[in-house]
Amino acid sequence: MTDYIYERGNIENPNSKDGEENHIYLAKQIEEALPGKNFKVFCDPVNCKVVMETELSGEEKTTLDNTIAYHKSL
Amino acid sequence: MTKKKINDLALAASLTANMQLETDISGATANKINMQQIFDEIDGRVPNASVDVFTTTVGQTVFTLSSTPASVAGVSFYHAGQLRPPTDYTVVGTTVTWLDLPYTFVAGEEIIIKYNDVTGCAPPVTSVFGRIGNIVAAVSDYDASQVDNDSGVTGATVKDALDTLDSQSGVTSVFGRSGAVTAQLNDYDASEVNNDSGVAGTTVAAALNTLNAAISVTKTIVIYADSGNANYSNRRPRDVAGAGTYRYNYFIPYDFNTLTAAYIVLYPTSGAAGSGKDIDLHEEHTNSVGQSNVQYTSSDTTTVYNLGTVDTRYHLDVSPLLVNLAAGTDGGILVDTNAIGGTIHTMCMVITYT
Numbered sequence: 001m002t003d004y005i006y007e008r009g010n011i012e013n014p015n016s017k018d019g020e021e022n023h024i025y026l027a028k029q030i031e032e033a034l035p036g037k038n039f040k041v042f043c044d045p046v047n048c049k050v051v052m053e054t055e056l057s058g059e060e061k062t063t064l065d066n067t068i069a070y071h072k073s074l
Numbered sequence: 075m076t077k078k079k080i081n082d083l084a085l086a087a088s089l090t091a092n093m094q095l096e097t098d099i100s101g102a103t104a105n106k107i108n109m110q111q112i113f114d115e116i117d118g119r120v121p122n123a124s125v126d127v128f129t130t131t132v133g134q135t136v137f138t139l140s141s142t143p144a145s146v147a148g149v150s151f152y153h154a155g156q157l158r159p160p161t162d163y164t165v166v167g168t169t170v171t172w173l174d175l176p177y178t179f180v181a182g183e184e185i186i187i188k189y190n191d192v193t194g195c196a197p198p199v200t201s202v203f204g205r206i207g208n209i210v211a212a213v214s215d216y217d218a219s220q221v222d223n224d225s226g227v228t229g230a231t232v233k234d235a236l237d238t239l240d241s242q243s244g245v246t247s248v249f250g251r252s253g254a255v256t257a258q259l260n261d262y263d264a265s266e267v268n269n270d271s272g273v274a275g276t277t278v279a280a281a282l283n284t285l286n287a288a289i290s291v292t293k294t295i296v297i298y299a300d301s302g303n304a305n306y307s308n309r310r311p312r313d314v315a316g317a318g319t320y321r322y323n324y325f326i327p328y329d330f331n332t333l334t335a336a337y338i339v340l341y342p343t344s345g346a347a348g349s350g351k352d353i354d355l356h357e358e359h360t361n362s363v364g365q366s367n368v369q370y371t372s373s374d375t376t377t378v379y380n381l382g383t384v385d386t387r388y389h390l391d392v393s394p395l396l397v398n399l400a401a402g403t404d405g406g407i408l409v410d411t412n413a414i415g416g417t418i419h420t421m422c423m424v425i426t427y428t
Contacts, residue, residue, distance in 0.1 A: 010370050011371075012358070013368075014367065014368055016083070025354075025373055025375070027356070027357055027373030027374070028261045028354070028373075028374065028375055029376040030375075031375045031376055037376065038376045038377065039373040039376055040372065040373065040374045040375075040376075040394065041371075041372060041393070042370075042371075042372045042395075042397055043368075043370060043371040043372065044369075044370055044398060045366075045369055045370075046364075062348075
């Protein structure tokens, strides 16, 4: 297990909805960005922790960073 | 030679008699020798002189004394009343050998040999522990090892006896402390204290464990699925088609301490049973008044499940997502099935805790 920790910010903001008014889950976005990777996401008021079963490569880590940055921007 | 005044009349009389005796048998020269004896006696020493008298045979050179002289120098050899110089004879043990061979004894000559014998005369005491005069006992006159032990305690000397008792004295310290020891924290663990209470357990630790087990009863809350939409035999489940979602609200009771288990009870139908079922779980909860509804969130969208056999009970474990729970937490779980191939009958959510 490898933990990747990010500031909570706007992650899992209940107002973030897609065109069908469904909530946009960070986990779903990461799953789509990093297919085949098993992980769980835990958020508290300060941080969000992405717990990966395996360590990410540099490129994968960049993808994860970008995915989270995008999620926060929604 | 030191002159000393004789005050003891009895002693003076004894010495006078002694002088007279020596005068009778030894003549003037012997009398001079006995003056040394007089002063020895005054000094407190007992001369204990031995006198062996021999009547010579022709050419006799060896004279055997009746006891061993204390010192060779103290031997006096008299021939016909005349003191002979030490060069005229030798003394070895009890044997006195006449050396002045130019003079050969004839039969019937009188030889007198005077000496102080070893066995009859104790060496004089000149001081006690370095002290003279009227000696009284003082500290450090003796060590315990110099005093014979005639008590019932084992040991040849008093020192040995004391060592014996010391080895049997037992307690030398308590918890590494000596002196007036008082109890302090960490002297004992609960497992080292006997339990004489009514609570089961031989030690306090065992009794505490008994009580802890008694109060650590696992409790269960059950959250039923939202309104059912079809009968399932005698049950009324919440059915979820191959792709669909269902949610459970939950509230953690105020006596909550630790989560034991959390799962959703379901029965898969044909198509939903078996392995490789992609089910997403999303959880959110709030621990107290004033917190956001998504104060805590968690998601697992990548785990796939084996839901087992058709119409056979299965527990969908949701406990990995229930972290940061507290007494009074309220939250919800969304179960999102992703084309799992069939309907599942969801019955309820179960949370157990202590």
